[in-house]
Amino acid sequence: MATTHTLLSPAELNYLHTSLSLRPPIRSDGRLPTQFRPLTAETGILQGTNGSACVTFSDGAEAIVGVKAEIERTPDSQSGDEEEKKARGDWVEISVEIPSQRDDDAATVFLGEMLREALLGDGEFAKKLRINRRFHWRLHIDILLLSPPLSYPLPLLSLTTHLALLATRLPKLKSEGDEDPMFDDDWESSVFVYPREGASEGTRPPITLLVVTVGDNVIFDPSKEELAVAETALAVSVAEVRREKPRGGMEVDSKGRELKLLSIRTIDPPSRLTPPGVPNGTATTGTEGKPAPNLSSETPVAGVWKAPLGGTKFAVVDGIIQAVLEKGGVADEVLDGLDGVELA
Secondary structure, eight states: OOOOOOOOOOOHHHHHHHTTSSSSSSOOOOTTOOOOOOOOEOOOOOOSEEEEEEEETTTTTTTEEEEEEEEEEOOGGGHHEEEHHSSOOEEEEEEOTTSOOOOOOOHHHHHHHHHHHTTTTSSSSHHHBSSSEEEEEEEEEEEOOOOOOOSSOOOOOOOOOHHHHHEEEEBBBBBOSSSOOBSSSSSOOOOESSOTTTOOOOOOOOOEEEEEEEEEEEEEEEOHHHHOOOOOEEEEEEEEEEEOOTTTGGGGOOOEEEEEEEEEEOOOOOOSSSSSOOOGGGOOOOOOTTTOOOOSSSSSSOOOOOOOOOOOOHHHHHHHHHHHSSSHHHHHHHHHHHHTTTTO
């Protein structure tokens, strides 16, 4: 996991785990289990790009995403009707840069692949990049984490990429059919890759939420300390699906979002690498020549920290999916906040 190791003693880890296991859980920063950190966001901050965005969390974590598009010729083998319906992975290139980490580091590459997997998961992204049977757009998405990784940066990078793609515009096509593409020189007439509300139907850019479980509690947007005691960490990717509004339909019928679950990926939490606590019974002196008793039992000792083992219960996974997809749930709240950002 791409985050620095938390220097907490076994006693502190046990205290955090006990607090987060309560009903309701007590988080160290006072947030509710489904509450995200406050953030500030803006778009159109990078010159010379087709779209860009910057998001800053309240803890100081900040990321910038720039999107650049170029025309690429489509090989004849990829111009069939079946291939047109599939999202071509080689049409999108995502690079992630994190301070103090190599670009080819396994954790950095894994972050980029998770973001690209969510982006291509709807199967319709290739339609937005296709110009004609001979040419298509190729997107280069450059993601830069400006601050050191205070926590696992996946939610921050995902929300920033979401806004950058919403702000991405392409030149208006003037040619027709399979002719060599000709575009309008006026940038004011350019079109959004993801048209604004009411312009067309289809999926919107995905967002990936980081969820951890502590006992039977589900906690969204965990902090660095909460990740250090998490039993399971899941990356849940969802996207909004917009339908064409029927003529004469009432405004009440259009309320609420239709969300689509794209993927759920397990992430190995750093809690599995934390040092275990030692019960007082093992600190014996003077064994009178007898071997010290073996107290390393599989059963946990109350008040003694031990790194979590095992996977996630199906009931917990089902609860996470319901909390994300339900109307007025976590994904709705996050998307409502992102809708308030002005697209430059």
